Amino acid sequence: MLIRLTTRYLKPYSGLLIAVVILQTIGTLASLWLPSLNAEIIDQGVSRGDLDQIWRTGGIMLAVTLIQVVCAILAVRAGALAAMGFGRDVRAALFGRVLSFSSRELNSFGAPSLITRNTNDVQQIQMLVVMTCTMVVAAPITMVGGVVMALREDPGLTLLLAVIVPILGAFMVLLVTRMAPLFRTMQTRIDTLNRVLREQITGIRVVRAFTREEREAARFDVANGELTATTTSVGRHMALMFPTVMFIMNISSVAVVWFGGQRIASGDLMVGQLTAFIAYLIQILMAVMMASFMLFMAPRAAVSAERISEVLDTESSVAPPAQGVRPAESLGRVEFAGLGFTYPGAEEPVLHDIAFVAEPGRTTAIIGSTGAGKTTLLNLVPRLFDATAGAVLIDGVDVRDYDPDALWARIGLVPQKPFLFSGTVASNLRYGKPDATDEELWEALRIAQAEDFVREMAGGLDASISQGGTNVSGGQRQRLSIARALVKKPQVFLFDDSFSALDVATDARLRAALGPVTHEASVIVVAQRVATIRNADQIIVLEHGRIVGIGQHTELLDACPTYAEIVDSQLTAEEAA
Template structure:
């Protein structure tokens, strides 16, 4: 999986990778010539007292060293650019893929896991590529070249290479094979720590209200201890690797000096040749050590690559049709539900059964019902945030499953049940609805949404900072800003999913009165809990256990629909008296 991921996403940077290989080759070749030149100085200059030869050969060594520096710096520069570009592309690809997911896919992965995959996992793959650009070419070239040059200096000691190098590979392979399962457990436990931390931060007020700080502390402590345990196990194996490599290197050096010393004493080799052979052995073993460092990163990067590829290979259940149908401009705002049913995957009972109704521009259709009756699911089906499992939802005369999602969503102004604001400013949040909107459009939308007064009272007005989720505003203020954002868009279909629940009765009444003229040319679909919000709706659809048990105006339902009568009766004397 790691190789496939790198092959696909490194393809645009082949020229940079070629430059890395070229510079690395230059640096390695320069490194391989230095011990041989040093041996020549010892055997032909130092032992004979030829100072001129020493100076000339020393000058060549300086030039070769400079070439080695150029090769190393060039390879590091191109390698860093390649690794950073890969990280940028992977994060962009993950973000784009997650942006296409429906609630089903997001729920399957979990938000904490998706965040970890986009940040930590990508970073691990990026680090591997950065190391590979420096080491992957250098190590094999230096290893092969070192063996050739060492045998060229003294073939009689070649048997030492046949013993030391395989021994080093065995040690490295043993440790790396133990690292893979530990790194896999680490990534899963990082997800768990991330999830619990997000829950505790988001729900801090609930935790404090129920005095659950000790329990949450213990829960986080358990997840943290599990992560620490996995990290320590991996760390112990990684810590054992370096001493093993050093032990083999030192043992090999002692063997070269011992057996090489005997060959020098017997006149079979020169002092310079022995020095060069020892230097080449060190280069070979150092190349193995460098490869070891990269191999230490490979298991974790491989696990991360699997997790990244899992997201990139997941196709959304709400994909665009192969041959999308264009929306009919003459039917803009038309909404038709025909015998719609929906069941969540694995659920025993459908959420919606045989729901049918129609809405046209200029009409307001309200959906009411008890908690869990399927109201929000119905809105999500119209917006195609979910796909029906039975029946058909048509917008502008076309089944929403046969329309390009972007074209469908461009017709909608959605205010979700939980009003969500993005970090930025009030202005930037309103411009999410229509980026080209002017300041007059923004203030007009705020006026209709009954938000102008409190926005004008803010220290910086439209440029007042908004924290993530809009937590620096009250629930009612967030709802009104979310409604204003939908109004800025001027869609042909408004979807208000319990968007007035945080408003007081007086503000709710003023907002509804201001909305009527502003939305007279559009279709309005409202999900509401409060009866006063939907009194003037052209059609009220009553849901109970996912089925339509009544439809009509307020007066018609009050006269002949028992579930609606119960809803109205439950609110008498609590919110306001609802006239018959």
């Protein structure tokens, strides 16, 4: 997964990666030359007192160092640009894929997990890409080139490398293999912590209303403690790495000095050569350590890549058609033809053989007990889900055959839980029609019975709205959501229990004001209150996912016991008549 993901999204940055390879090669070769030059200064200049040799070789060392520094800076910059571009593209791909998901996929992954995958998981792979761009060329060249240069200085001492390097490599591999499962657990526990935190922040009012602060604090402590324990375990393993590497490096240096000192005493080795050999030894061990560190980061990046690929490889259950239909004329006639729907994994369908027509210029109301399938039925019109049996047709065309933009252009949805975006009143109202004028916005607010409170807000249309609309009341959120749909002027209005937070008087005024505006559109209203829908042109009564009554208020009172029972539970005999 990791290789496939990085290959796919780093392809546009192949030019930068080639530049990294070239620059890293030049810089690494320059760094390998420096210890030999230093040995030459010591053995040819210092030992003989040859100042010209010292100045000449020192000048070369400065030039080589300058080349190394310039190449390193340019290589890191090119690698960083490639890694940041990679991260940007992966995040954009993830976001685009999530936008295409239906409610089924969104519920399957969960919002906290999707946020973690688009932030933390992408960052883990970015870090690996940066390290790879920095070390992928330098580490192998340093290891191979260092051994070659060490052999030039003294073949006998080079035998020590055959013992030291495998020991260090084996330790690093053992450490990496032990950490791979820990990284997988860590990412899962980050998901859990984000989920708990998100629930507690969004549900803070409920938490306080039921005085459950202590319980929620305990839940957070459990999630936080599990993540801390896993992270601490990872930290312990990381803490072992550098001291162990330094220990091996220092023991190796002592061994080289010990054996090298004996060879100097016997006249087989010069001091400068021993100094150069030690420098090459350190370079080789550092390269082994950095290469191992990349392997150290790879397991966590691999887990992150797997989680990201899981999202990118998931196809939406509501897939757009290959050739989407864009009808030239739209009346807004909605037909439910033998509709059925079953949730994934459910034993029984939620909806059974739903068949009725919502005509333009008429109001169709849907009522029933909790769990009857009212919201599910409404969600099938804009394809938040796709029907598992039968079809929903708008103007005679199956919604599954519509071009998605053309379908949504015909629909104005006011969901059961109204949601406002951070911004202003105006930016929220223009969400479905960006070019709407201020006059159109005020007209929609007037119809939605929201004009008065918006005018009282500081700034009016420019008044600030917090994320989710938390700085306005539930009733105000509902009215602003209704106004947002009215601004769009669709051919089909879908109101999913959108008047529940309104008082009876405001509800009545709003429904009266809606009539003239929606007289050419199909209006489908899901409601719990009989008073909201009693004047509808057509009332659909649902029970256990089946239609048990269709007609107007007075007809259903006599012909549908379920409807009569609902009316009796809400209205007096005088009100029901």
